[in-house]
Amino acid sequence: MGILPEPIEELLNTALVGELTVVDERGRPVTHPLIPMYDGEVIYLTSSILFSKKLEHIKANPKVSLSISDPEAVQVEGFRRVTIQGDATIDDSDLHSGWERKVLPLWRKKEPAIDFFLGKRVALPLFFERGIIELRPRRAFLWEEGRTDRPPQVFEVVGAAR
Helix, strand or coil: CCCCCHHHHHHHHHCCCEEEEEECCCCCEEEEEECCEECCCCEEEEEECCCCCHHHHHHHCCEEEEEECCHHHCCCCCCEEEEEEEEEEEECCCCCCHHHHHCHHHHHHHCCCHHHHHHCCCCCHHHHCEEEEEEEEEEEEEEECCCCCCCCEEEECCCCCC
16 A cells, blocks of 8 residues: 555556646646556656657646546446546656556556557557656545545645645
8 A cells, every 4th residue: 555545545646638738838737548557655657758748747846736537448347437646757868668668568568558659659659659657646536436525534644735
């Protein structure tokens, strides 16, 4: 078990899509669908650097949120919705293979089809120049049964920076 409650970790470990919301240069929220990968402490997401501003937005304002709200993207019994607020950092020190060392094992576990795309690397080289988004949770909101007509359970992450 990691730093988040078990029902939230179960969603993170099974969700194929999460909605990452960042703040753009004008102060507006912008949401991006990404695959969340969780190691028990940090939620990892990756972004191709091709046509992507989300990495720049996070560098300018690291306050982000990640929501898992699509029942089709989650393979758990008893659907739940979650929003996780936290602080993100970007690791773009090795765009070519840094993500492979840090994130690929988690990605493979969740979505084995990544190996098919890795086999096409020559055809899609810019797709594989990826920055790593490292989201450290501060607070989480959980809606059991996906019921947003009820107040969520709120979890503060112990030791998280404010």
